[in-house]
Amino acid sequence: MSAEFLDFLTHKYAYVAVGEFKPGQFAEAQRLYEKAVSTYKQGFKGAFLLQKPGTDEGIAVIMWEKLEDMEANQNEIYQKLLAEMTPLFVKPPKTDFYEICSEIDGFSEE
Structure with a gap:
């Protein structure tokens, strides 16, 4: 099998925090979250911070190539930021x- 095909079969992982x-x-939590995420390097694949409108409730989602990558970035x-x-x-x-399990990119400009 080709390396590209094996990469395709490799599943990424998401760390999810609901609070x-x-x-x-x-707003202060968002500032700290963005600062923390900006320090991530090895294996980091993207992040989202979601806020329920009109509340202080949120969900943080951070995607990693492997679970070990998250530990390596701590x-x-x-x-300090945590x-x-x-x-x-x-x-x-x-x-x-x-x-x-599924990754669908709907952000392309066609």
């Missing part, structure tokens, strides 16, 4: 990992 921030803290800067973000939550977010 609620204290009133008025979403450097000192990441730890420590700054933790008190902004109402309660700790629910987090989990998911295997990406």
